[in-house]
Amino acid sequence: MTEKKNNYILLTVFISGMTTLGVELSAIRLIAPFFGTSDIIWANLIGLVLIYLSIGYFVGGRWADTDPRHSTFYQIIAWGAFLTGLIPFVAMPILRWSVEGFATFNAGILIGSFVAVLILFSIPMTLLGMASPFAIRLAVTNVGGTGKIAGSIYALSTLGSILGTFLPGLILIPNIGTRYTFLFFSIVLLIVAIGGLLSQSKSYGVIYLCLMVILIILAIYFPNRPIKINERAVYETESRYNYIQVIKANDEYLLYLNEGTGIHSIYRPHAILAYGIWDYFLIVPFFNDPPHTTEHVNSLLVIGSAAGTISKQYTAVYGKIPIDGVEIDPEISRVGYDWFAMNEPNVTTINEDGRFYLANIDRKYDVISVDAYRPPYIPFQLTSQEFFQEIYDHLNDDGIVAINAGRSAHDYSLVIALGSTMKSVFPNVYVLDAPSFESDLGNSLVIASKQPTKLLNVVNNAALVENPHLHDVFNRVINFSRVWEITCQANHPFVPGFGGDLLDVLPSACIPPFTDDKAPIEQVVHGLIFRYILNQ
Template sequence: MQRKREQTYLYITAFVSGLVSLGVELSASRLLAPYFGDSHPVWAAIIGLILLYLTAGYFIGGRWADRSPHPATLYSLAAWAGLLVGLVPFISRPVLALSVRGFAGLNLAVLLGPFLAVLLLFSAPVTLMGCVSPFVIRLLMARVEQAGNVAGRTYAISTAGSLLGTLLPVFLLVPTVGTRNTFVALSLLLMAVGMVGLARVAPRRALLHLWMPLLVLLLALTLHGQPIKPAEGVIYETESAYNYIQVVEEDGWRRLYLNEGQGIHSVYRPGQRRVGGTWDYFLIAPFFNPPPFTPDRVRSL
């Protein structure tokens, strides 16, 4: 019975690790969107490097599990991965601020540096999460004859978690609590799994990890209410299901920007109908066409 419970918890660990790894990947795009946009090159860089980190994790995790096939090692690894996930939005904040200068001066070097630096922040947590599945397989392996069944079941459960991790940030977490808190939620979930696992097999080691969630929560509370993307003249900002939205007021004009802000999506000035842009031409379109109907044909509204 005890062995069955241990196996079940190992599968839960694989499931949550898969969930968080894909959740981090989807959330990474929203972390970068206010500064670099949401284009195919950005997505290619995110997906490519996440796959690279997972590849490294699979390789390292297999060797690590053979050298130290202990559940406590796996759960400690999961807790550290969760901590590093939670630190990403806070460490990346000053780094991403540098990219604003790059856009202002159209300096490619200043733009590229923060972009790569932020993506490198994901290397440690994602690599550690890549270690989880090989570790789980090693701990579940009782006989060589079970290798195929154990490996297949572990990767199926992990992939099921990844499916949920793909949907949760996009349809629930980011639109509801924002990108920063999405990272915090994923971090706390993975740390909880790791620390509960440690409490089951090594209670004293679990106590030594209690500072991890406290640190992430403290950082989240410290930056609560802080702007997502600090800039002059910002009077409103939010995150929708699709974009980062920012309204900036300059010299009496209000402009709506999305994501990195390279395009103006709406312009408004109180008391003025014309805005001095291509939008004004839409106002003269009715003068080039006859009315669609005459007043006497209007019977009801």
């Protein structure tokens, strides 16, 4: 009988370990549509979960010594499972409250709603943390076998955690969504706990069946609503990487990801130009020495192609040239096919990491555009000196690379970091501040040429262009944008070009280039965001 009880305890520990890690990884997906998935979000979540588990280990061990009964153990597990299932129902109103904070950049609302959600995990994770020490106390009947039993319990708990690590992202969330993923882990663990209670007392087991009934009722009578309520939303989904939302504004389709602070693609069925940062990628080849015409542009690589805005524009302006679009999230590409008419026959979509793609091809391009930076989560491997050397090696002799970088009106820290690193590889680096560069938030293109070039090349080449779409973009660049150069020279690290004076807040020198070994991009981006919020 004792061996049978111990086997069931081991099963409970395994499922509890699976639930603990499954809930932790599902938690980031619960939060991502509202706060993103930056390193600082991950750090807060992981750190607090570890604190809750530590409290559970501490309290669970002492509780087990005070009341070493199987029924107590299974009741603790049952309540931990039940409260886990309640998390998405209670959290969503708080998370939707955070949308107001993003709309007004109210730091109090943002911090308050984030902390409130994290506190929701405190009790269930603490209760789940009690499982292992309590299980050891119940399973040990002979001091001589304590080590063996403790080792078995921690091994099974870890094996369960491994399963809980893979289930949410690879299977559950893409197929049933975040809410039902929480319910899955909750109900599976609750079934195990109720089974243990029934073996001790049928009356206990029947009573705790009520918890299961409550969760089922919640799932039936409070079905999935849109994750982020927006009356203009026409589609939303969750992928392995992102929360994805498509908004229809008049005749335009807009792609939003995660917390939705920026538009990642735009589709205008009856127009070519988007009148956003994407348009300026069209004119970057003309930073080459004149005469440089559209006939010189015969290939394009887009890293971070999203739903295909840049590819669609290049096809319309330069013809059906070969275009490779690299997008790590295949679900975003599918949304591009379904909602953004990403169906150009000359465009090949590759769903993998941009750095990995570059490392495994030998093809060269006339233009490489990088639109994969989505603050606050910018992949460090796409900001390093080694990455830009890979780009340099995959450009034709007159090749150009352009990178979309976010900034505020008075904080160019990200632009400077990227430009300084690119200057360590390329002979010339320019910055094109999109029109309305004095507004609170904006974008800049950081542009680098493989051959030595001059800043005014773009003005001289503009006179040779006949395409009306390029004329439109050139007009905005020359008359309404600010273009300047990053030289990283000791006396003049930044040189003005045209469209406006340099910012007084620019540093006195370039910063050391980022490398694969040291690329503190998180510090740069988080500092930019916090400074902006605090100044509002």
